[in-house]
Amino acid sequence: MASLARVAEGRALTVPQLRRRTALGKPSGWPDSVHAVLQQVYAARGVLTPDQVEHRLARMLSPQTLGGMAQAIEILIEAIRDDWTIVIAGDYDCDGATGTAVAVRGLRLLGAKRVSYAVPHRFIHGYGLSAALVESMQPTPQLIVTVDNGVASVAGVAAARARGIKVIVTDHHLPGEQLPAADAMVNPNLVYVEKCGHGSPPCDVCAHDARLNKTFPSKALAGVGVMFYLLLALRARMYPSVGADHQNGQRPDLSVLLDLVALGTVADLVPLDFNNRVLIEAGLKRIRSGRGCAGITALIESGKRSIATLCASDLGYVVGPRLNAAGRLEDMRLGIECLLTDDVGQAYRYAEQLSAINMERRDLQASMVAEAELMAAGAAHTDAVGVTLFEPSWHAGVVGLVASKLKDRLHRPVIAFAPASEDNTDELRGSARSISGFHIRDALAAIDARHPGLIERFGGHAMAAGLSLKTSDYPRFAEAFDAIARELIDADQLQAVLHTDGELPVGAASLNLARQLRQAGPWGQAFPEPLFDNAFECQSWKLMGERHLRLQLRDPRDGAMHDAVMFNAYHGTPPPTRLRAVYELTINDWQGREAPRLLLRHIEAI
The missing domain is CATH 3.90.1640.30 (inorganic pyrophosphatase (n-terminal core))
Incomplete structure (x- = not known):
């Protein structure tokens, strides 16, 4: 079985294997206005005809x-x-x-x-x-x-x-x-x-x-x-x-709730099957038209996102974390009150409070993740398949984010633990995140059956779960979790795989295609945003802040230059001169002027 990737400077040293998606059938019936690349992206997700993306509430x-x-x-x-x-x-x-x-x-x-x-x-x-x-x-x-x-x-x-x-x-x-x-x-x-x-x-x-x-x-x-x-x-x-008959002669209009439904569905990372995409698209349309509730509108603007061009990823990366932060560090009643108020001014005050709590959460998370990476690189963890981490100073509201980050770094199922509270250090709360093919809740159930009483409570899904146990039982649980992971996970599952939609053809990285890709979702869990991989020559690069990169990439096929950014990517080493990049084709709308931009997700030297 492959050894655990060692972690250094915030990066896993192993390289994910790039794997290109293939079409699950032949696209048909699309109008000429739908870009051929988008048709292929849809086909790789099993969407072959226009009716399969008609996200009408009916x-x-x-x-x-x-x-x-x-x-x-x-x-x-x-x-x-x-x-x-x-x-x-x-x-x-x-x-x-x-x-x-x-x-x-x-x-x-x-x-x-x-x-x-x-x-x-x-x-x-x-x-x-x-x-x-x-x-x-x-x-x-x-x-x-x-x-x-x-x-x-x-x-x-x-x-x-x-x-x-x-x-x-x-x-x-x-x-x-x-x-x-x-x-x-x-x-x-x-x-x-x-x-x-x-x-x-x-x-x-x-x-x-x-x-x-x-x-x-x-x-x-x-x-x-x-x-x-x-x-x-x-x-x-x-x-x-x-x-x-009811209030002005009509039954109540429950469509006013769809913005809330869209936000919760995206933020919970449930699979975006057709039915969920219908709900999300209806909610996004409501928000874009200016009919979202006061709280969601305030949270979007607090996160400096455009109401008119809002997409599902904005809900997932900007709005959801601000609400979640209240439940992690404070009291979720603040978030719920933000969603219930119809007073615009009050909504903005709540949104600013939630944004401040989220900033605190981000700082705490960064510190805890850094400590977790050092632990994972230690001798006690380098051979583990099921990784467990515990630090008495950690915050129980943030361990789920730590587990998620480490799962991504190590490509192993990870459970991070913290004391249940400052007053209750005899009990641990754990949050688990898993990799594809390892059902984390079922794994906890198996441990519970083999070691009755070891886990006090547990529950969750295939990819995420929560549990509690006595602090004194942590070493025994860590051993049991690694054992069940070794038993149920095959060696090939431990290789991280990054799926892409292949190379963009010459000249395809246009503003027109970027707009179509943005509008074509909603993208999300189990219906992933399109990722492409191409070979480039890095003509220049510079730092944005301390860890973000802005690059000028040249396509060697036609000499075209592309503006690109990569976040949290700089660790003291410049990017390679010749590289293969996995990226999203996005829109840079700085100062109201739109231009295509490559958002890099992964680079490797070639």
Whole structure:
């Protein structure tokens, strides 16, 4: 098995293997206005005809196909009719914050008058609907609706129901062995079992066990998407015809929530299947037209991005981190309030606070990542396949970002740990990030089965997960994690691979193509932004700040010169004179003048 890449000066010394995508079929039916390069980019992602990128809302999956809706809707109808007190139990990341805002805004639009929210504090309540969070809800609500959490909240749901509170769980995380005893549960990753209506199994009429498995066609909905779907289904039940009377003679317009849905979906890094792309594109169109909520508008402008040309990556790299920072270092209620306010001035004040917290997060992250890189280069870690890192001074709200950075550097699954809080150093909180082919949540489940009691709590997805354990058990866990990684990961999986869309043809790096690529998304997880690789000669370069490069690259095929930038790339060594670059074709719109520019993602000497 390949040895672990040593880390020096913030870089992994191993070079990723470049692998070019191939078309998954022949493009057809595209108008001449669609650039041939874009057609090939689409074909490499399985999109062969124009109808496959018609991201119209009419083509989104029906809310009625999502299991658990009937029970949840009945409870919500009763709650609205009888004016129950409803608490939305959110989460402290961007998906949870946007989902909470969607739930509060949406239920109010549908007639609920007493809707509030509660979001756990990372260091006080822990994750999800915990018993501690339920206890903090004063006065006691009549209904709790979770968003982006709850499928693993067995104890929290039990605590709520013991107090006479009804609970609806809306979540998208993978279920564990035991489900909470909620009154209703909506989750695209659950298999819903329904009786056929002919009686108890075995059924003489159907000649099978009288059960039908109902699964949602897409498993990729984010938590905010699940909540939006529940609201759509609830509205359809309350106002079965478009012309039903309600406020000015029309049913509530839930499309006003799509900017929040787009933000949460992009920020949570869920796969951008067709359905998610429909939701994101609708939200982006709303924002670009100036109809985004005050909070999102303020966050975009705080991040110095253009409302008119906003794209999905702007949501992921600029807006999402500002919201996430509140949940990591402070209290996510600040982020949720930013998304709920309709006061423009207040929204900008919230956005500035969130930006300041995000700057603090970036500084803390940089320090922790530097320490983690030194640890990973040490003898204790150089042969590890499943890498675990722990430093008592680390902040539990930032370890997920550390794990992500180190996973990218080392191309190994990484779990970074920190004390649960300053007052609770006997417990560790860990955040895990994985590589393709190694299902991190299933790996934690396997460790839990082999070493009962070692992990106190865990949950998550294939590529990311969270867990907690006793500080004294960390060495034993580190050994168990490395062992399961060695068992399940093949040697070829340890080679980092960088997929590209091949060489851009001579003369193709134009402003026209750059505009088409930008508008052609939304690009994101499992529908990646186009990357090209070409050979260049570096004619000149200079530093921007301390670590960023600006380069002039010459295409040896025709002598064309290209402006290029590469961020966080300078470590004391100049770029090679002859190089192969992997890059995005982007637009430099400095001072309002647009020009094509290459955003370099990787370079290697040739």
